[in-house]
Amino acid sequence: MRFVISAFTFLVLFSYGAAYDPLDPNGNITIKWDIMSWTPDGYVAVVTMHNYQLFRHIISPGWSLGWTWAKKEVMWSIVGAQATEQGDCSKFKGNIPHCCKKTPTVVDLLPNVPYNQQFTNCCKGGVVSSSGQDPANAVSAFQLSVGLAGTSNKTVKLPKNFTLLGPGPGYTCGPAKIVPSTSFLTPDRRRKTQALMTWNVTCTYSQFLARKNPNCCVSFSSFYNETITPCPTCACGCQNRNNCVQSDSKILSMVGLNTPRKDNAPLLQCTHHMCPVRVHWHVKVNYRDYWRVKIAITNFNYRMNYSLWTLAVQHPNLNNVTQVFSFDYKSLVPYGSINDTGMFHGLKYYNDLLMEAGPHGNVQSEVLLQKDKNTFTFKQGWAFPRKVYFNGDECMLPLPDTYPFLPNLAPPNQLSIPTLIFVLLILSIAIW
Incomplete structure (x- = not known):
């Protein structure tokens, strides 16, 4: 029994240590979910991804964010991003949701999408800078309308099992936690408003999990x-x-060699x-x-x-x-x-x-x-x-x-180069 407890303790410590970077002890990606308004069957939320890592950014082809709905929620619409699959929406007539999957996956849009599909800090192909390199571009966001959900702080259920790929594995996300509601300034910056409800999800990176x-x-x-x-x-x-x-190799002259593959090989x-x-x-x-x-x-x-x-x-x-x-x-x-x-x-x-x-x-x-x-x-x-x-x-x-090392010094009894030249010169004169 003592061995089992010790092994479990080691695994727990290792799992936390693997995600801890001594050169970036506070580095993480925080996903903030702000409910901005209620709808007849749910809410409209702004989802913001903040990269607080000092020197690790998300490279192309970008991030993908997934989760599991707590109830039978659907995405009626989404601005600034898109779900990778619509899922089975056959029970809906007329107005069809954007996504009906129990476990949706959302990705960022490309920069050239129409203006009416864009949202603040969206549409960068999923590329997110590190906070140490470019803080202004260390954020990505989108807006979604959620249906078949609660319509108050007491009836809304938080999504579970968040996953973040950026663009490969390595990130582990914790559970969603309710936090104090986010405050916002109105466009004229003269009045402060507040989200109706806010929860955060923290994702940390482990190189051991990545590769x-x-x-x-x-x-x-x-x-x-x-x-x-x-x-x-x-x-x-x-x-x-x-x-x-x-x-x-002759393969290097092939057309399309430098084209990235879908599997990132x-x-x-x-x-x-x-x-x-x-x-x-x-x-x-x-x-x-x-x-x-x-x-x-x-x-x-x-x-x-x-x-x-x-x-x-x-x-x-x-x-x-x-x-x-x-x-x-x-x-x-x-x-x-x-x-x-x-x-x-x-x-x-x-x-x-x-x-x-x-x-x-x-x-x-x-x-x-x-x-x-x-x-x-x-x-x-x-x-x-x-x-x-x-x-x-x-x-x-x-x-x-x-490592390259400093050359060893000559032993004390070894003749220096000037002394050696002088001796050779004397010998040559004597022989001559």
Whole structure:
């Protein structure tokens, strides 16, 4: 019995730990459901999705939100989104609901839909920015009219079993909870109104649930050592004939190769690490008061463009970033007083799109950092990052004992080069 309890406790702790990110401890997606008015058989609600994650955004083909109705509710209409299936609406005559499924799934609309189908913060193809990168676009919303539901706070039943895909698995949603009603300003911003009823659903992300292997890896190099530390072998899975192609393969000349597939299956360039994305950190220059790092991100996926990509890095000297070239940079302070984490992302219309594998499938920048006299050193791999995240997923780092190391100093009894030259010169004169 004691073993069963211990195993259960471990599983509970692991499930919570898997969704907890130490670099983004408050990161989640909160879905807010506001009832704005009552109808003869239900209500009109505004559903708003807020992405509070600092460096993880929802990429194309976008989010899909599902739930289970508590009773026999139907969607009469929806603005700013659409249900993926109508379901069986045969019992309705005349006015047919938009969706009659007990377990509906809703997706965002594309940007080019007619104006009368749009709603505030809708119609972005399901793409939602991270709050750290672009807070104004870290929200998505739609409006729906629900029928065969309650018509008061006492008779309305909260939906259950919420699911969020963004665009793949990884998110786990908790139960809906009634919260204080949301306040709104009228269009003229002179009067405040209030929702009739509000409930929230919180969804957290776990990389363990999203995929069995990492999605990126990191390699290192430095000016003081010719050795390049590559990504670990099989960092993102091992190579086989079915999941990669050689860079000189004839398949790369096929028409439509770069077209994404419905199952999001990647087409990776064959590498020893088999990762879609590699991040390279190069310690480039050492000045008296500063040091310079070059960061390069390479895409090895022939079927994927990474739009609005983000790169989060943890390193103790990021509290003294002086200048960042060709990337945008924002300091993240997940622990309040410890400023050792920052987020890089591309400049708009310049390098915010990381192209698929090939000649243009990389972006790079340099970072100038001021030295902290008390902590700065090139010894024991201090100059390399502690953690690296690409698009919110943690990348696999090399083992510490493989990092580029400082050259050993000459033994005390070994002749220095000037002394050796002098000795050889004396010997040559004596022989001559």
